[in-house]
Amino acid sequence: MTRFQRQLRQTLTIARRDFIATVFTPIFLLFLFAPLIMSSFGAIGGLGAANAADGSSDKQRMVLVMPLDEARLVRAADEQLRATFPRDARPPAIVVVADPVDPRGQLQRRDFDVSAVMQGPLDRPAIFYAAGNRRDARYLAAVADVALRRHATGEARLSTPVIERVSVSTPSQGGQKTAAFFAVFGIFFLTLFLSGQVVGTMAEERNNKVIEVLAAAVPLESVFLGKLLGMFGVAVLFVAFWGTIITQVGQFLPADLASQAAQLVPAVGLGWFALLFVAYFTTAYLLLGAVFLGVGAQASTMREIQMLSLPITVVQVGMFALSSAAASRPGTWIATLAELFPLSSPFAMAGHAANRPELWPHAAALAWQLMWVSIFITVGARLFRRGVLQSASSKPAWKRLFARG
Amino acid sequence: MAGDWAVTAEGLVKRFGERRVVDGVDLAVPAGAIYGVLGPNGAGKTTTLRMLLGIIEPDEGERTLLGRAQPQDASDHVGYLPEERGLYPAMKAREAIAFMGALRGLDWRLGRTRASEMLEAAGLGHAADEKIRKLSKGMAQLVQLLGSVVHQPDVLVLDEPFSGLDPVNQERLERLIVAERDRGATILFSTHIMSHAQRLCDRLAVIAGGKRRFEGTVEDARALLPQQVHYVPNHPGADIAATLPDDATRDGEGWRFTLPPDGIERTLKQLIDAGHGISGLSIERPALHEAFVHIVGAQAVETAR
Numbered sequence: 001m002t003r004f005q006r007q008l009r010q011t012l013t014i015a016r017r018d019f020i021a022t023v024f025t026p027i028f029l030l031f032l033f034a035p036l037i038m039s040s041f042g043a044i045g046g047l048g049a050a051n052a053a054d055g056s057s058d059k060q061r062m063v064l065v066m067p068l069d070e071a072r073l074v075r076a077a078d079e080q081l082r083a084t085f086p087r088d089a090r091p092p093a094i095v096v097v098a099d100p101v102d103p104r105g106q107l108q109r110r111d112f113d114v115s116a117v118m119q120g121p122l123d124r125p126a127i128f129y130a131a132g133n134r135r136d137a138r139y140l141a142a143v144a145d146v147a148l149r150r151h152a153t154g155e156a157r158l159s160t161p162v163i164e165r166v167s168v169s170t171p172s173q174g175g176q177k178t179a180a181f182f183a184v185f186g187i188f189f190l191t192l193f194l195s196g197q198v199v200g201t202m203a204e205e206r207n208n209k210v211i212e213v214l215a216a217a218v219p220l221e222s223v224f225l226g227k228l229l230g231m232f233g234v235a236v237l238f239v240a241f242w243g244t245i246i247t248q249v250g251q252f253l254p255a256d257l258a259s260q261a262a263q264l265v266p267a268v269g270l271g272w273f274a275l276l277f278v279a280y281f282t283t284a285y286l287l288l289g290a291v292f293l294g295v296g297a298q299a300s301t302m303r304e305i306q307m308l309s310l311p312i313t314v315v316q317v318g319m320f321a322l323s324s325a326a327a328s329r330p331g332t333w334i335a336t337l338a339e340l341f342p343l344s345s346p347f348a349m350a351g352h353a354a355n356r357p358e359l360w361p362h363a364a365a366l367a368w369q370l371m372w373v374s375i376f377i378t379v380g381a382r383l384f385r386r387g388v389l390q391s392a393s394s395k396p397a398w399k400r401l402f403a404r405g
Numbered sequence: 406m407a408g409d410w411a412v413t414a415e416g417l418v419k420r421f422g423e424r425r426v427v428d429g430v431d432l433a434v435p436a437g438a439i440y441g442v443l444g445p446n447g448a449g450k451t452t453t454l455r456m457l458l459g460i461i462e463p464d465e466g467e468r469t470l471l472g473r474a475q476p477q478d479a480s481d482h483v484g485y486l487p488e489e490r491g492l493y494p495a496m497k498a499r500e501a502i503a504f505m506g507a508l509r510g511l512d513w514r515l516g517r518t519r520a521s522e523m524l525e526a527a528g529l530g531h532a533a534d535e536k537i538r539k540l541s542k543g544m545a546q547l548v549q550l551l552g553s554v555v556h557q558p559d560v561l562v563l564d565e566p567f568s569g570l571d572p573v574n575q576e577r578l579e580r581l582i583v584a585e586r587d588r589g590a591t592i593l594f595s596t597h598i599m600s601h602a603q604r605l606c607d608r609l610a611v612i613a614g615g616k617r618r619f620e621g622t623v624e625d626a627r628a629l630l631p632q633q634v635h636y637v638p639n640h641p642g643a644d645i646a647a648t649l650p651d652d653a654t655r656d657g658e659g660w661r662f663t664l665p666p667d668g669i670e671r672t673l674k675q676l677i678d679a680g681h682g683i684s685g686l687s688i689e690r691p692a693l694h695e696a697f698v699h700i701v702g703a704q705a706v707e708t709a710r
Contacts, residue, residue, distance in 0.1 A: 003478065006510070013507045021495060209491030213549075215460045216485040216562075217508040219477055389461055390421060 010218040014226025018201065019233040028234075032241060035193075060092040060113045062136055063106045066120035070147075071096040073122065077147035081139070091139045103128050116140055122148045172265075179264040180327035180354035183277055184347045188320040191284045194235040196312050198289040199296035200305040201227045206297075206388065215389060220381035224297075228289050228377070235285055266354035276353045276362055283369040284346035288316065290373050291343070294380020298387055319344040327351030339365065342372035411436040411471060411560050411591035412457055418465035419452050426452050428615035429466070434593055434608075439586050441602040441609035442595040445701055449615040450595040451488050454564050457593075458485055471559060481510035484558035488565045488595075490549050494538035498524060498548045501537055505552030516555055523551045527577070543574055550578065554585060561585055563594035567601055579605060603693040613701035623693055630691040630699050632664040634672075639682030648672075648679050664688060 001009075022028060064071050075094060082090055092115050097106065103119040107130050115133035118140040119126045125144045129137035205211040205223075214223050266273040292312055299305045326338035326348040338348035339361075349365045412434035419427040427449040434440040444450045456463045459476030470476040470483065492501050502523065503516030511519075524533045527547055537545055546569060554561060563582070567575050582592050582605055596602055602609055603623055611619040611626070619626060637659035638645055645660070646653060650672065653662035665672060669688065676683070691699075 001481075001510075006481065009510065010508060013504070017493075017504055021493065025495075204493070205491075208493060209487070209489045210493060211491070212460065212487040212489060213485065213491055213505065213552075214508070216455075216458045216483075216487070217477075217480050217505075385461070 007219060007222045011222040011226040011229065014214070014218065014223055015229035015233065018227050018230025022231070022234050023237065032238060035242060060115050061095045062092050062140060063103075063109075063114050063117045064094055064096045064120075065101055065103045065106065065117060066096070066098075066122075068096065068098050070120050070122055071098070073147040073151050074118075074143055077143045077150060081143060081146060091136055118144065122151075175264050176267055176354050177328060179266040179273070180330070180351035181324065182264065183266070183273070183280075183350035183354050184320065184323045184327050186277065187281050187284050187347050187350055188316065188323070190235070190239060190281055191288055192313070192316050192320075194231075194238060195285050195288040195292060195316075196309065197234070198228060198231045199292040199308055199312060200299075200302070201231060201293065202297035202384070203299065203302065203305055206300065211388070215385075220385055220389075221377055224290070224293055224377045224381050224384075228286060228293055231289065232282070232285055239281070267357040268353045268359060269357075272359065273353055277350055279362075279366055280346040280350040280353075283366060283373065286373045287343055287346065287369060287376065288319075290376035290380060291315075294376060294383060297380060297384045300388075315343065319347055323347030323351060327355070330355035340368075342369065345369050345372075409436050410434060410469070411438075412440075412469070412593060414453070414457060414466065414468040416466035417453060417456055417463045417468060419449075419456060419461070420464050426615050427456065427463075427612075430610075430612060430615070430617045432457075432610055432617070432620070434591060436591050437586065437589060438607040439582060439592045439594075439605050441606035442593065442612060443597065443599070443602055443609055443697060444595070444612035445597055448597075448612045448701075450597075450612055451564055453612065454562055454593070454595060458483065458562060479560075481556070482559040484509070484553035484556065484561040484590075486550055486553045486561075486563045486566055488568075490546055490569075492537045492545055492549055492552075494536065496537055497534050498529065498537065498540065498544075499533040501548055502552040502555050505549075506555040509556040509558070511556040519555050520551065523555065524548075527551065543570060546570065547574065547577075550581070554581070554590075557588070558590060560591045560593065563592065565596060566594055567596060567598055575601070599692070599694040599697055611697060611700045619700045626693055626696040626700070627691055629696050633689045633691065634662050634664050634669055635685070635687045635689060636660050636662070636676070636683070637685035638676070639684050641684075643681060645676070645679070645681050648675050648681065659685060 064074055066074070075096075078094055085091070095112075103117040103126065106117045107114050107128060114130065116127060116129040116136040116139075119128075122144045125141070127137045127140050202211070205214060211223075218226075268276065292308075296305055296308060299308060322334070322338045322341070322344045326332075326335035326344075329335055330352065335348065335352070338344045339352060345365060346369055349362060352365075353362060410433050412432065414430055414432040417427050417430045417432075418425060430449070430453055432442075432453075442450050442453065452461070455461045457468050457470060457476065459470070459480075467474065468476065471479040473479045476483075493504075496504065499517055499520045502520035503511075503513055506516035506519070507513050521530070521533055524530050529544060529547060532540055532544060532548075537548065540548065550563075550566070553563075561582075566578055566582075570578060579601065582594070586592055594605075606623055608620070608622055609626065610617055619629075635656060636649075637657075641658035649660055650662045650665060653660045655661075673683070673686075
């Protein structure tokens with residue numbers, strides 16, 4: 001058996017132990033269903049917030065203080081313009097007050113909230129609005145203008161459009177950028193959830209003194225890689241479980257939503273994009289995991305490991321921010337920086353796959369990222385050997401060199 | 406294997422800070438032997454063993470393990486019981502043994518089968534499916550020991566294997582070490598308990614203050630000190646010091662002195678001629694313990710304590 005084969009076998013032995021030790025515990029179920037618990041709380045919170053928001057928007061009105069015949073013109077124009085807004089962004093409903101009243105006083109009404117008040121005549125309307133409702137005031141101005149135009153033309157439509165829906169085969173720039181953002185966000189979200197777990201895995205060996213047994217039998221680099229692969233196996237299980245569920249749920253999406261999703265056509269094509277997404281998730285996990293494992297291995301107590309969670313999250317969010325900027329500005333220096341910097345490279349290259357059709361940069365990027373995984377593991381193992389196993393010399397080699405001189 | 410040596414070390418040096426914990430240690434462990442590394446606490450035994458196994462790198466010197474300059478290249482043929490015992494608490498005893506075998510290249514299934522047999526033979530068959538955290542300290546220690554030999558290593562390195570064991574388990578461990586040697590394995594173990602070393606070791610090295618002070622057989626070590634004569638006269642109260650050699654000291658009702666280089670006959674004749682007679686007489690060889698104290702110096706032993 002060659003040295004490589006032996007180390008591979010040892011690496012997989014450690015990976016297997018860690019995978020089994022993690023998965024076959026009751027805590028793992030809690031971990032597996034954490035997104036369900038989290039989204040349940042989110043849904044409950046969101047529902048409450050939406051109800052509160054709907055309630056307040058239901059109670060909001062715009063008031064017209066004008067004669068009924070003018071108000072009728074305004075209502076017709078409102079009906080025409082209102083249809084151009086998405087359902088959840090439509091302006092408040094209009095209430096007409098025919099009697100002469102103080103328009104400013106309408107903003108103080110207690111039976112409902114008034115966002116804006118318009119007082120005729122339509123060719124010179126006076127519009128008043130409460131703070132934060134400037135948009136509604138401008139809307140009322142536009143409605144008055146349209147109402148007057150329609151009235152001037154005898155309420156006949158000057159334009160009779162024919163609207164037809166056409167399927168577009170070429171990916172849109174916007175769709176690509178959105179796909180790029182989703183790719184970056186998707187990998188960030190998964191690594192945020194999963195790669196941070198690696199940080200405390202060496203603590204078990206240190207606390208139970210098993211590290212001495214492992215270090216005597218297996219090169220530390222294999223121990224580190226084995227632990228990383230073991231936890232990556234856990235992550236893959238997690239992703240596969242939720243990926244299957246989300247795919248099944250996706251079949252029941254409304255056709256409208258499904259057609260919107262179909263617009264997210266990445267530049268390399270869906271098949272390659274899916275493959276590259278998996279590859280970049282793998283390298284992102286291994287890269288961040290290798291760094292976290294190396295740093296976490298230096299910590300000797302759970303308290304120290306817990307203290308590391310903040311810098312870990314900051315690093316991940318930093319990489320996400322850099323890669324998001326890169327995804328929205330393909331071809332710029334910031335995109336190149338994000339694609340080259342090892343820790344952001346997988347995120348940025350996933351975005352690159354959505355924006356650019358060439359495949360060869362991905363082969364180079366994956367090789368580059370895997371090289372950094374091996375560098376991080378090697379450095380982490382050496383730091384562990386020097387610091388924890390006390391294999392360090394009294395002085396660094398360069399100092400000893402000078403001392404001899 | 407390089408010639409007849411299972412393990413060699415030449416000029417091993419290890420510094421922690423400015424302190425030379427191991428200071429130029431040479432070792433040559435013959436294949437198939439039980440080899441003891443003796444020394445007081447803090448002598449550098451564990452550090453030496455860790456360097457021999459490749460857990461830590463020496464600052465100076467060279468070592469080979471089963472002929473390989475890089476010890477971990479031989480790891481599949483080596484078993485190791487560290488001084489600080491360590492097992493995964495959530496693992497079952499059988500799995501823990503199989504896992505340690507798997508790290509050294511043993512097939513998992515075969516490892517489990519052997520683990521069951523070994524646990525049964527050690528009287529721990531009932532604990533095979535118990536988690537380590539539920540075993541007593543002694544039982545867990547035995548499980549780890551079995552894990553270090555489950556793959557039938559060519560070299561077995563045991564660091565202070567007897568510490569923490571009760572007398573029954575100490576005897577069981579001695580039998581296991583001899584059985585491993587009889588199987589053909591080389592056993593290298595460290596200890597500061599001389600009785601085990603005296604019974605087990607084919608050869609031994611004594612380390613103190615990071616340096617090797619002695620290397621040879623148990624008999625070689627004991628031969629460093631002259632034999633002692635214990636003499637009891639017919640009248641224990643009589644003052645006979647003038648008739649005895651200069652180093653004679655009282656020992657109960659008798660006297661103890663070093664066996665003279667030319668033998669005991671002349672001294673005995675003088676004692677008989679002076680009318681002291683012989684109530685008891687024995688010539689004793691020093692134990693390894695005395696030889697050890699002689700080698701490392703009584704002060705070093707006290708300091709280590």
